[in-house]
Amino acid sequence: MAAFLFVNAPPVLRHLGGKWAGPVQPFHSSDAYLQAVIGSGDASQKIIDLLVDLPKEKPLLIFVRERDSGSSLLGMTLAYLAWPRDVQMVIIPGTDCAEQLAAIAPGSVAALAFCDISPPSWVPLGIRLGAKGRLVRLLPLEPSK
Numbered sequence: 001m002a003a004f005l006f007v008n009a010p011p012v013l014r015h016l017g018g019k020w021a022g023p024v025q026p027f028h029s030s031d032a033y034l035q036a037v038i039g040s041g042d043a044s045q046k047i048i049d050l051l052v053d054l055p056k057e058k059p060l061l062i063f064v065r066e067r068d069s070g071s072s073l074l075g076m077t078l079a080y081l082a083w084p085r086d087v088q089m090v091i092i093p094g095t096d097c098a099e100q101l102a103a104i105a106p107g108s109v110a111a112l113a114f115c116d117i118s119p120p121s122w123v124p125l126g127i128r129l130g131a132k133g134r135l136v137r138l139l140p141l142e143p144s145k
Contacts, residue, residue, distance in 0.1 A: 054110035071116035
């Protein structure tokens with residue numbers, strides 16, 4: 001036991017003297033991740049605020065690239081922040097989602113999220129999600145209740 005403490009105590013004490021992350025705030029981990037991807041602080045709450053007024057009966061469609069962990073992680077983070085809203089993940093085999101978008105009935109979804117996928121040019125701009133991604137709110141056809 002003495003040998004274990006003798007060998008391990010100096011590195012442990014050295015690390016305890018380092019900088020602490022500070023108090024954990026709501027959305028601490030998702031904000032840290034989104035800060036790195038999007039470059040915007042407090043992004044979790046901003047995304048929640050964007051989605052809160054959308055019609056609850058319409059889902060959020062999240063487009064992610066197949067076999068792309070960065071795209072999938074961003075999509076899952078958005079799905080987490082959208083809770084309890086219905087979310088549908090659409091897996092894109094390449095980088096073009098125009099075919100999948102064409103199959104969606106207009107007015108059937110509340111918003112579209114493109115995770116590390118460039119949306120087609122005819123999709124409204126929305127807000128930036130990293131270098132290529134976008135979150136696009138679609139205007140409801142009738143006033144939300």
